[in-house]
Amino acid sequence: MTGEKSSAEASTPLDGAAPAPVGAARRRLFARGLRWARLPGYVVVCWIALGIALAGSEQTGRYALPTALTTLTGFAQGAAVVLALWRPVPAWALSLAGVVVAAVAARPILVGHPVPGPDWPWNDAEIFAHAFVLLLLALRMRPRVAVGALAATALTTWVVQGVIGGATYNSTGVTAVAVCGVVVLVGTAFRGLGEARTQLVEQETITAEERARRTLLEERNRIARELHDVVAHHMSVISIQAQVAPHLVENPSEELKENLAGIRQNALEALAELRRVLGVLRSENPEDPYGLGAAGAGAAPDAPQPTLDRLDALMENTRAAGLDVVATIEGEAPVYPPGVQLSAYRIVQEALSNALRHAPGSRVRVEVTHDPRGLHLEVTNSRPSEPVRPSPGAGHGLLGMRERAVMLGGHVNAYPTLHGGFAVMAFLPRDGTAPRPDDSDDLGTPEGLELIFPDDPDALNDLDNPDDPDAPDDFSDSDDPDDPDDPNRPPPTLEGNR
Numbered sequence: 001m002t003g004e005k006s007s008a009e010a011s012t013p014l015d016g017a018a019p020a021p022v023g024a025a026r027r028r029l030f031a032r033g034l035r036w037a038r039l040p041g042y043v044v045v046c047w048i049a050l051g052i053a054l055a056g057s058e059q060t061g062r063y064a065l066p067t068a069l070t071t072l073t074g075f076a077q078g079a080a081v082v083l084a085l086w087r088p089v090p091a092w093a094l095s096l097a098g099v100v101v102a103a104v105a106a107r108p109i110l111v112g113h114p115v116p117g118p119d120w121p122w123n124d125a126e127i128f129a130h131a132f133v134l135l136l137l138a139l140r141m142r143p144r145v146a147v148g149a150l151a152a153t154a155l156t157t158w159v160v161q162g163v164i165g166g167a168t169y170n171s172t173g174v175t176a177v178a179v180c181g182v183v184v185l186v187g188t189a190f191r192g193l194g195e196a197r198t199q200l201v202e203q204e205t206i207t208a209e210e211r212a213r214r215t216l217l218e219e220r221n222r223i224a225r226e227l228h229d230v231v232a233h234h235m236s237v238i239s240i241q242a243q244v245a246p247h248l249v250e251n252p253s254e255e256l257k258e259n260l261a262g263i264r265q266n267a268l269e270a271l272a273e274l275r276r277v278l279g280v281l282r283s284e285n286p287e288d289p290y291g292l293g294a295a296g297a298g299a300a301p302d303a304p305q306p307t308l309d310r311l312d313a314l315m316e317n318t319r320a321a322g323l324d325v326v327a328t329i330e331g332e333a334p335v336y337p338p339g340v341q342l343s344a345y346r347i348v349q350e351a352l353s354n355a356l357r358h359a360p361g362s363r364v365r366v367e368v369t370h371d372p373r374g375l376h377l378e379v380t381n382s383r384p385s386e387p388v389r390p391s392p393g394a395g396h397g398l399l400g401m402r403e404r405a406v407m408l409g410g411h412v413n414a415y416p417t418l419h420g421g422f423a424v425m426a427f428l429p430r431d432g433t434a435p436r437p438d439d440s441d442d443l444g445t446p447e448g449l450e451l452i453f454p455d456d457p458d459a460l461n462d463l464d465n466p467d468d469p470d471a472p473d474d475f476s477d478s479d480d481p482d483d484p485d486d487p488n489r490p491p492p493t494l495e496g497n498r
Contacts, residue, residue, distance in 0.1 A: 053078030056125035063106035073102040077129035088137035110166040120169035122176040138187025239267035307341040331370030343404040351379035361385035383420030
């Protein structure tokens with residue numbers, strides 16, 4: 001049964017919560033790997049900063065400033081670029097301070113300078129360095145911080161060029177502010193896009209977790225709704241027995257009559273409360289697309305809960321829906337509790353429904369084995385012979401199977417077969433309770449589960465070719481994927497998602 005994939009079900013336990021230590025360890029490993037992945041980027045930025053520092057020193061030297069000052073201002077720009085990787089706001093302040101110091105120091109040189117004058121108050125290296133710093137600041141900080149830094153840069157440029165001014169120079173203030181404005185706009189846009197993606201991933205994760213939790217609660221609600229019927233039946237029997245008991249005793253005492261009357265009255269009151277709760281739990285039933293009469297999917301609200309005796313009718317409905325179903329029963333059936341019979345019926349029902357959804361035209365074998373320890377169920381289908389249509393289900397069929405089995409102390413294993421089919425195996429203890437901790441027997445794990453691949457690798461290719469007349473059949477005597485004596489049988493340790 002090529003089932004629907006559910007990431008939440010596949011990656012988390014049934015309670016929807018992953019173990020905290022494992023998650024923390026994974027996060028630490030991921031963070032460590034992320035830091036190492038950033039190292040090449042840091043190296044590239046350092047080389048860019050070195051180039052900016054050398055270019056800034058060379059261009060500031062055109063103002064005929066002292067070498068120490070040009071080196072200081074140039075390397076201040078380079079240091080600001082490196083610092084912006086960790087502290088973008090101090091880096092922005094350092095870069096802007098270097099520009100102001102160089103511009104103010106070069107202002108006397110502009111007097112009497114021949115036309116055309118030098119670029120002032122920004123040179124090319126300073127514009128590039130400051131724009132790079134603003135880009136990192138816009139990517140790391142909130143938009144209002146980036147806009148504030150841009151506004152302070154524009155105001156400082158206006159004060160240096162417009163208020164203080166210079167003599168003969170080529171104005172670069174407008175160009176520098178425009179370039180910085182574009183960079184801030186781009187950085188803010190990318191930051192917003194990154195935040196939107198992060199929020200989308202977080203929302204999808206939360207939605208998946210909530211969907212898995214809701215599905216789990218809905219499945220438990222359905223199980224509780226069905227078990228209410230079983231409990232109500234027993235309460236009715238208690239009430240009737242308490243009513244009849246006085247007539248079975250000759251000359252019963254008044255104390256016995258009163259106790260039996262109290263038992264009957266309490267049973268009737270409990271039965272009335274159960275009926276009220278059952279009326280709240282039950283809802284309108286959607287259509288059953290496969291006509292299998294699933295609980296909550298087409299069965300009448302007042303219909304009796306199914307037992308193992310109705311498996312034949314269930315398989316007849318499945319055959320009528322288009323599957324070739326073969327059933328085998330081994331052992332003598334003991335008297336199982338109603339809850340065990342109901343859960344066994346629902347597990348087989350869900351497995352057949354999955355075969356109808358995900359493996360149309362396949363052949364299905366249902367094996368029911370009774371032994372002193374409990375009830376073994378196995379439903380195996382071959383690969384589909386018809387196109388698989390989109391499934392109307394929610395993709396959590398195995399969740400309900402596991403819930404029912406765990407509730408009774410059993411377990412469910414599901415795995416794809418080597419021949420392109422799917423198998424579901426379940427074990428339910430005979431008395432509907434979990435096995436004792438000191439019980440060393442393996443309850444429900446069939447023998448012969450070692451996975452052995454054939455010597456001829458072409459054999460598996462032949463199995464996957466439905467048009468080859470010589471290819472062995474999925475359910476032949478020699479290549480049965482689920483024959484306990486077949487050495488090619490896969491282990492039931494891989495849980496599928498349905």
